[in-house]
Amino acid sequence: xxxxxxxxxxxxxxxxxxxxxxxxxxxxxxxxxxxxxxxxxxxxxxxxxxxxxxxxxxxxxxxxxxxxxxxxxxxxxxxxx
Numbered sequence: 397x398x399x400x401x402x403x404x405x406x407x408x409x410x411x412x413x414x415x416x417x418x419x420x421x422x423x424x425x426x427x428x429x430x431x432x433x434x435x436x437x438x439x440x441x442x443x444x445x446x447x448x449x450x451x452x453x454x455x456x457x458x459x460x461x462x463x464x465x466x467x468x469x470x471x472x473x474x475x476x477x
Contacts (some may be wrong), residue, residue, distance in 0.1 A: 397466075398426035406466060410473035424463040440465075 397405060405427060409419050429436040444458050459465055 397421050397423045400427055401430050402427050402466065402469065403430075406469040406473060409466075409470050413470070413474055421463070421466060424461075424466050427462065427466060 405421075409421065412419050444460055446456070446458060448454060448456070459468055
């Protein structure tokens, strides 16, 4: 995963998963985002902070790890329901 762009790597992984391959990503923390870095950090920080207003202990529980973030992006690219 080192040096690859998040979206492009995720689309390649999703395509391989749809073809029936098993995919293992190592060093997901080294995957890069494109565009202005401050914009990506603000967007990611806002996403991590989302909770319910009534009782935050009930979720939704958003991922905080780079591997979980990559998994969520790939999950959005394949039919999962």
